[in-house]
Amino acid sequence: MELRGAASSKGSPDTRSILTSTMAKISTGTSSPRKSSFLQLQSIPPPLRPLVRAYLLGYASAVLPRLLTLVLQHLSNRERKTPNYALPERDENTFLESAKHVLKTGLDPCRFPTFCAALVGGATLLQAPLNKIITRAATNLGSVAKLRFLATFVSAWFSLKLLQSKKPTLRRRAGSSTTRYVDPATGKKLAGRTVDLTLFAATQAIDVIVGELWARHKGRRLAGQKWTKVEAFISQMTDPVSFVASCALIMWAWFYAPDNLPRAYNKWITSAAHVDIRLIEALRRCRTRELSYEKETGQAHLLGTMCTDHSLPYEWGDPCKTIPFPCDIVHMGRGPSCEYHAWRRFWLSWKWSMYTYLPLALALQLRKPNRDSLRTALLSAARSSAFLGTYITLFYYGVCLGRTRIGPHLLGKDVACRQKIDGGYCVGVGCFLCGWSVLIETANRRKDMALFVAPRAMATLLPRQYKMEVQWRETLAFALSTAVVFTCARENPRRSESVTPVEYVGYNPFPVNNFIYKVALSSPATKEHFTRAGHQTCAVLPPLTGESTVIVRLSNPTSMGMNNTNRVENEVCAMAVAREAMASVEGGRYDSIVPRVYAWKSTRMMAGDAPEQGFGWIVMEYMEGEVLDMLFGDMKWDEKKRVIGEIACIFAAFQKAKLPQRVELHGGMTVRDGDIVSGQATMHKGEPSGYVGLWKARIDHALEQADESTLINGWKGGVRERIEKFKNYKLGVLIHNGEVDSTLLGLVHNDFTINNMLYNPHTKRITALLDFDWSSVTHPAHEFFTSFHDVHGRVDEASEKLRKAIFSGDFGNHPDEGEDQEAWKLAKTWDDALKQHGGKRPCDFKGIELLQGLWNFVYSICPFELGSKVMLFRRSKKESEAAKERVEGQISKMLSGWGV
Incomplete structure (x- = not known):
C-alpha cells in the first residue's frame, strides 16, 4: 500500500x-438544499429569505428560554401556592400577562431579533447597491468578496447600533442593579452593554485569520517536507493552551474581580464550585491585606464561624493565632488530606455534571437512534463530566499545592511568605492547573471549548463600562470582526x-x-x-x-x-x-x-x-471503519479465519468483474467520448496492446528507468543488448510455449491487501475496499504477484516449499520444522477459502510460474535499491556497486536460462 x-x-x-482549489471546482452552488421545511420560506422572495430566517431564529433564541423559565416558575409557584411571576423587565401578577410581555418585548426593534435580521439581511441585500459604488482597488480578494466584506461591515455597524440604542428599563427584579451603565459621579450613561457580543465576534475573527495563516504555512511546509515535530506539537497544543490561558484569566477574575465576568457566567462558576463563599472572601482579603497574619484586623469571625459550622476549632480561623490557617478549612471539614479532598471534589463534581450532561447526550442520540445510542450517550456524558470534575479538582488541588505541598518549600515558611501565598500565589497555581483538564476531551471539542472561553477571558482584561464618547471603537471592532467571519464563510460555502x-x-x-x-x-x-x-x-x-x-x-x-x-x-x-x-x-x-x-x-x-x-x-x-491491517494481527484465530473467508468472497466477485465493452486490450482504462475504453496502465508507459505487447511495454519502461539511474546508467557490457534481444525475439515464443492463456483479460487491483481494507470491529465486517491507483486490465494471474502478501497468498514466498504449495494448491505436505508455521496456516486457509467461494487460485492458471519469473525479471532491470536516489544516498559507493553486480548476475542467469 x-x-x-x-x-x-x-x-x-x-x-x-x-x-482548496479542488473543493471550489467541484461546485458552483451556494447552499445545500434541504427537505422542505418551514425555515426554507418558499413563499418569500429569495433575497429576503436570509433576513426573515435570521429574524425568526433570533426571536426564538431570545423568547423561548425566557418562556421556559416562566413556565418552570409557574409550575413551581403552583406547588408552593405562592404565585410570583416577576420578570426582570416588569412585575406582573399573572402568568398569562407575563407570557404576553415576554412575547411582546421580543418584537422591540432594538432587541436581538432585529439585530440578527439587520446583520444577516444587510450583509446580503446591501451587496447589489454597494456594487455600484465600491472601488475595485487591487487586492487579493475578488470583487464579490469585497462586496461581501463591505456589505457585512455596514450591516454589522448599524445592527450593533440598534442594540446599543436600546434604553435600559428601570423596573428590575428586587435586588438587581438599575444603574450599572450610569456613571455614579456624573449621572451620564456609560457604554458596554454589548461588549460580550463584540468580544465573541472578535475571537471568531482572530480564529479565522490565525487559522487560515497557519493552514497555509502548514501546507507549504508539508509540501516541501519541512514540517517538523515542533510545528506538529504547536499545531496540536494551540487549542489546549488557549483554553488553559483563558481559564486562568477567568478563574482569577472569579476570585478577585467577579464583576469583570458576565453575571450569568459568574453565577454558574459559583454554582459549579460548590464552595463556602466565606473561604473565597477570606482569600480575597488576604490579597488586599485586609486579613493579615499576626495582625489584629477584626477578621477572625469570617473563618471562625466557618470553622464552627464545619465542626472545626474556632481558633483555626483566627489569623492572629493560626498561621497559616490549615487546609482543613479549605477542605471544608473533609479532613486534612489534600489528596482525599481532591478525590472527593472529583467524585461530587462528576455526579453533579452527569445530571446536566447525560440528559443532553441522550437527547442528541434521539436524532438518529441505534443499538449503540445508549452506550454512546453514557460515554459522552461521562467524558464531559470527567472533564468538568477534573477542572474543579485541579483548581482546588492547585490551591492546596500552593499552600502546603509545594509553595512553602519554594518561597519560604515565614509569615511574610505565608501572606504572599494566601494572597494570590496559591490561587494562581489553581488557575493555571484547572484548564489542563481539557486534554480529557476529544481533539475536535477542544477547539470549540477554547473559542467558548476566549471572549470571556478577554472580557476580564477590558472594562465592562466605558464612556459613550469612545463607543465607536467597539462598534468598529464588531463590524470588522463580523465582516471577516462572514466573508470567509460566504467566500467558500463549503469551507471545511x-x-x-x-x-x-x-x-x-x-x-x-x-x-x-x-x-x-x-x-x-x-x-x-x-x-x-x-x-x-x-x-x-x-x-x-x-x-x-x-x-x-x-x-x-x-x-x-x-x-x-x-x-x-x-x-x-x-x-x-x-x-x-x-x-x-x-x-x-x-x-x-x-x-x-x-x-x-x-x-x-x-x-x-x-x-x-x-x-x-x-x-x-x-468510508467508515478501521484499517484491517491494524487489527488483524491481534485477532484470535477463529476471527482471522472468518475475515480471510470474507476477503476470499469479495475477491472471488472481483475476479468476475465484467469489463466495459470497449475495454479489449491489456493495459489500463480511460474515458473517451463518455465511454470507458482501453487506456495506458498506471504502473508503466505504453499504449494498450495484446498480452505480449504488455510485457514489452513493461520492459521498455524498466529500461527507461535504468537509463535514468545514476548507478545503472543504462546496462552496459552487453546486458542491455541481451535484454532487447529477449524482448524482440524470445518473449512471445516463451509465453506461447509456456501454455499461458493470453486471451484471459480481467480487472487486477494490484494491491489487494488488508492494508487497503477497512473493518468494523463491532459488526465484524469489512466495510471498504480502497486504493485502485495501481489497477490494471490484464491476465488475472498478475494479482498474485502483487497482492495478498499479508495472508501469504502471494507467489513469491521466501519458503520454496510454501511457494510450491501455493503454485500447486496442494498443502498436504507439512512445513519443515524451521519454517514459519503461521505462514503455512494462513496460506492454506486463504487457498481453501478462495476455492470455497469459487475464486481462481494460482494453481488454476497455466504457466503462472513462468509469468512469475517474467515479473521478477522485469523488476530486476531497475530494482528499487538501484533506482532510488534516496537508497543510493544511504549506501556507500562500494555497497551500491556490489548490489549492482549482484542484480546484473541475476539478470544474466535468467536470460541464459531462456537461451539468450
Missing part, C-alpha cells in the same frame, strides 16, 4: 492550496471545518503516490454542489441528504515510476467496474464497499501550468 498524505521533496506544490491528512507520514523521504485528505464540510454537499455528478463518466450523485465528509485524493505527478497519462481516469474506471461487480455478491451485501466517486479531474501537467490546473484529483465517498 502506498504511503498517503506525505509530501514529496521533488518540488511538490502547496497541496493545501490545491485542495477540518482537513485531515489520511495516514500522513511526516518524514518519509520518498515521493508518495497520492496526497489524501479527509475533509469535514461545514454543510452537507449535495448534487447542487457536485455539478458534474451524474453527467461525468464514473461520477455518481451523492445521497439526497448530502455528504458532510468526503475524501480528496490528489495524484502526485512526481511519484516514482507512475504513468500520469490517464492515471485518474484509470482509477475511477476501475472503481466503477469493481463497484458493479460487488453488487452481485450475496444479494448486494458488499455493493457499498467500494467508495462512490462524486467528481474527478485528469492529470494535465503541462509546461507553465499552475499546480491547481495540472493536478489530477478525485473527490470520493468517505
Whole structure:
C-alpha cells in the first residue's frame, strides 16, 4: 500500500492550496438544499429569505428560554401556592400577562431579533447597491468578496447600533442593579452593554485569520517536507493552551474581580464550585491585606464561624493565632488530606455534571437512534463530566499545592511568605492547573471549548463600562470582526471545518503516490454542489441528504515510476467496474464497499501550468471503519479465519468483474467520448496492446528507468543488448510455449491487501475496499504477484516449499520444522477459502510460474535499491556497486536460462 498524505521533496506544490482549489471546482452552488421545511420560506422572495430566517431564529433564541423559565416558575409557584411571576423587565401578577410581555418585548426593534435580521439581511441585500459604488482597488480578494466584506461591515455597524440604542428599563427584579451603565459621579450613561457580543465576534475573527495563516504555512511546509515535530506539537497544543490561558484569566477574575465576568457566567462558576463563599472572601482579603497574619484586623469571625459550622476549632480561623490557617478549612471539614479532598471534589463534581450532561447526550442520540445510542450517550456524558470534575479538582488541588505541598518549600515558611501565598500565589497555581483538564476531551471539542472561553477571558482584561464618547471603537471592532467571519464563510460555502491528512507520514523521504485528505464540510454537499455528478463518466450523485465528509485524493505527478497519462481516469474506471461487480455478491451485501466517486479531474501537467490546473484529483465517498491491517494481527484465530473467508468472497466477485465493452486490450482504462475504453496502465508507459505487447511495454519502461539511474546508467557490457534481444525475439515464443492463456483479460487491483481494507470491529465486517491507483486490465494471474502478501497468498514466498504449495494448491505436505508455521496456516486457509467461494487460485492458471519469473525479471532491470536516489544516498559507493553486480548476475542467469 502506498504511503498517503506525505509530501514529496521533488518540488511538490502547496497541496493545501490545491485542495482548496479542488473543493471550489467541484461546485458552483451556494447552499445545500434541504427537505422542505418551514425555515426554507418558499413563499418569500429569495433575497429576503436570509433576513426573515435570521429574524425568526433570533426571536426564538431570545423568547423561548425566557418562556421556559416562566413556565418552570409557574409550575413551581403552583406547588408552593405562592404565585410570583416577576420578570426582570416588569412585575406582573399573572402568568398569562407575563407570557404576553415576554412575547411582546421580543418584537422591540432594538432587541436581538432585529439585530440578527439587520446583520444577516444587510450583509446580503446591501451587496447589489454597494456594487455600484465600491472601488475595485487591487487586492487579493475578488470583487464579490469585497462586496461581501463591505456589505457585512455596514450591516454589522448599524445592527450593533440598534442594540446599543436600546434604553435600559428601570423596573428590575428586587435586588438587581438599575444603574450599572450610569456613571455614579456624573449621572451620564456609560457604554458596554454589548461588549460580550463584540468580544465573541472578535475571537471568531482572530480564529479565522490565525487559522487560515497557519493552514497555509502548514501546507507549504508539508509540501516541501519541512514540517517538523515542533510545528506538529504547536499545531496540536494551540487549542489546549488557549483554553488553559483563558481559564486562568477567568478563574482569577472569579476570585478577585467577579464583576469583570458576565453575571450569568459568574453565577454558574459559583454554582459549579460548590464552595463556602466565606473561604473565597477570606482569600480575597488576604490579597488586599485586609486579613493579615499576626495582625489584629477584626477578621477572625469570617473563618471562625466557618470553622464552627464545619465542626472545626474556632481558633483555626483566627489569623492572629493560626498561621497559616490549615487546609482543613479549605477542605471544608473533609479532613486534612489534600489528596482525599481532591478525590472527593472529583467524585461530587462528576455526579453533579452527569445530571446536566447525560440528559443532553441522550437527547442528541434521539436524532438518529441505534443499538449503540445508549452506550454512546453514557460515554459522552461521562467524558464531559470527567472533564468538568477534573477542572474543579485541579483548581482546588492547585490551591492546596500552593499552600502546603509545594509553595512553602519554594518561597519560604515565614509569615511574610505565608501572606504572599494566601494572597494570590496559591490561587494562581489553581488557575493555571484547572484548564489542563481539557486534554480529557476529544481533539475536535477542544477547539470549540477554547473559542467558548476566549471572549470571556478577554472580557476580564477590558472594562465592562466605558464612556459613550469612545463607543465607536467597539462598534468598529464588531463590524470588522463580523465582516471577516462572514466573508470567509460566504467566500467558500463549503469551507471545511477540518482537513485531515489520511495516514500522513511526516518524514518519509520518498515521493508518495497520492496526497489524501479527509475533509469535514461545514454543510452537507449535495448534487447542487457536485455539478458534474451524474453527467461525468464514473461520477455518481451523492445521497439526497448530502455528504458532510468526503475524501480528496490528489495524484502526485512526481511519484516514482507512475504513468500520469490517464492515471485518474484509470482509477475511477476501475472503481466503477469493481463497484458493479460487488453488487452481485450475496444479494448486494458488499455493493457499498467500494467508495462512490462524486467528481474527478485528469492529470494535465503541462509546461507553465499552475499546480491547481495540472493536478489530477478525485473527490470520493468517505468510508467508515478501521484499517484491517491494524487489527488483524491481534485477532484470535477463529476471527482471522472468518475475515480471510470474507476477503476470499469479495475477491472471488472481483475476479468476475465484467469489463466495459470497449475495454479489449491489456493495459489500463480511460474515458473517451463518455465511454470507458482501453487506456495506458498506471504502473508503466505504453499504449494498450495484446498480452505480449504488455510485457514489452513493461520492459521498455524498466529500461527507461535504468537509463535514468545514476548507478545503472543504462546496462552496459552487453546486458542491455541481451535484454532487447529477449524482448524482440524470445518473449512471445516463451509465453506461447509456456501454455499461458493470453486471451484471459480481467480487472487486477494490484494491491489487494488488508492494508487497503477497512473493518468494523463491532459488526465484524469489512466495510471498504480502497486504493485502485495501481489497477490494471490484464491476465488475472498478475494479482498474485502483487497482492495478498499479508495472508501469504502471494507467489513469491521466501519458503520454496510454501511457494510450491501455493503454485500447486496442494498443502498436504507439512512445513519443515524451521519454517514459519503461521505462514503455512494462513496460506492454506486463504487457498481453501478462495476455492470455497469459487475464486481462481494460482494453481488454476497455466504457466503462472513462468509469468512469475517474467515479473521478477522485469523488476530486476531497475530494482528499487538501484533506482532510488534516496537508497543510493544511504549506501556507500562500494555497497551500491556490489548490489549492482549482484542484480546484473541475476539478470544474466535468467536470460541464459531462456537461451539468450
